[in-house]
Amino acid sequence: MFVVAGATGNTGNVVARNLLEKGEKVRVIGRDLERLKALVADGAEAFQADLTDTFALARAFAGAKAVYLLIPPNVSSPDFRGFQNRVTQAIASALQSARVSHAVTLSSIGADKPDNNGPVAGLHEFEERLNRLVDLNVLHLRAAYFMENTFPQVGNIEKFSMAIGALDPDLKLAMIAAQDVGAAAADALLNLNFRHKQTRELLGERDLTMREVTQIIGNAIDKPGLPYVQAEDDQLRAALIRTGMSLNMADLVLEMAGALNSGHMRPLETRSPENTTPTSYERFVEEQVVPLFEGSAAA
Template identity: 40%
Template sequence: MIVVSSATSNTGAAVAEALLAAGAEIRVLGRSRDRLHRFADRGAEAVEVRTDDPGSLRAAFAGAHAAFVMIAPGLIPGSTDFPAHQRRVIDTHRKALSGLGGLERIVSLSGWAANHAGARGPVWGLRPLEEALDTLTGVKSVHLRPGWFMENAVPMIDEVRATGVAHGLIPADLPLPAIATADIGVVAACLLTGRRTAATRTLELHGPRDITLAEITAAIGDAVGRPGARYEQIDAATLRAGLLEAGFSAHMADGVTAMTSDVAERRIAMTRPRAAETATPTTFEQFLANAIHRGHGKS
């Protein structure tokens, strides 16, 4: 049995989908059983859990020989103390998984921000999650550190469609190791089933090639009938003000701005070159075509 926590998140769902496609026996966990029907209808066992309850979470992991773990939700716009939430989730998972009989492998969703010891904002908890899982005895843990999620570009589709311009704090010409969530799911599934092994405890995932936000915006423009679409960089104060206007607490607006600044100023970066082990196949153009086909970016 392989257990997938946070199966209603983008990445958790991608892991569950990849495991089901491979014919694995899985149990999917989530905060709402209703949102797990898509997996239960295909044979998965669905369990509703609370990530702040070690007892119920431990029962949900019982009988597993492999488990996928992540911090979820990864963002709570109205939070006034997001690190406290992350600490609770990390501690709950550590207690739930400690000494769990039969558990052999854990794959965690971390991120390239864990490469930066001073990571701030929503990504602060990634390295502490890794460190907590590494304390478990008798279990082999692999921490996935994917780069910039292609899903981050989805809100840009509406913006470009409406105005022909996209905005952000990251410089237009900064190469980003963009990766599709579906590809992360496939890598995690291969590690969980034992079809793939990792040489080290951390595995960076780069996507097929680096791509800039100028290139991303141009590709979106071509796809939505806005040829010549351009990307304009904004400053940190403008980003923060926009987050506050969107309903973020000051705490979360500060955190997201700090996190994005760390990417923009290259404190968050990959530490290893792209290689066969770290590259994944989905190009941004393929991701974009699929996103538009599924209706993303339609007002």
């Protein structure tokens, strides 16, 4: 039996579904049983738990062949690094008391660095903490920048006729669809061909700049030549807070963007067939971004 945390989310849902499709037994963790119903209908066992609750997690992990783990992006937290720390401690203690032998974690590019990388510093600590569990075989999947991070560009394009962000327009960035992260994690769980403590980068289909990303969206919605504008941190901070993000999280997000722009956060592996994944940004836009525009059939 496999245990999947964050099972209603971007990557966990794909992990759970891929395992179920292979006929595996899957226990899915979420805070609300209602949101887990669709997975239960497909054969999963639901387990209600908060990822900061050590005792609940120890019960959730009991009997697992392997587990999928992540730290949820709790964007409204006034102390996100503190939240990450609580989740890390709870997961580590629960893995130990449930004597779990194999875990696959969702980490990030840049998690090799302990600081000046925004929320990714918490993933560095997550990796380090789990690496201290002597009996655990753990694979940390260091994923690239999610294509899903560009969803807010739909609102920017509709309101301001431009894409706006903190990233340098010409920075070449490895970008990955969350579904590819989930698929890679499911494969790792099915194969269990990792030993001791390992990391593996997932770099998406190819590197893209924000200018290219904007061009791809523009072409898909019949607005060729759509511009991308790199905004000032003060403007972006205010905009992020208006979406419901805490000031603390907004500052961490901007720190991470700065770390990507400066190269402090970057892949360590050379691109190869092993760390390249199938979904192109063009396909992602066609399937997931275009339907969000007003006037599209799905909207």
